[in-house]
Amino acid sequence: MPVVTLHRLGQTHRGEVLPDTNLVVRAGIRQFPYPHLSYQCGMGKCATCACRVIAGGEHLPAPNWKEKKQLGAHVEAGWRLICQLWLTHDIELEQAPLPSAG
């Protein structure tokens, strides 16, 4: 089963999830990574769930149009909208405010 490592606010949270898990859906039903994950819409519209992928990104699908629209150039730096991802492999993420442009 995929192991998710989430770094946020100087802490590290780690847990196992079932294959094809969406972390925002899980947080919505108050399972790991709740309450450590920030999210709002769950639909790729707010970018609150944005995370930088530290490891395991090679197993993810290419960013979809919602991620490209919300994240812009940050996609090239490894940022993803976690609500748009269904995880099948181990992944390490950092959730922090998106760096400002310029």
Ligand code: FES
């Ligand atoms: S929770 Fe709003 S974009 Fe992911």
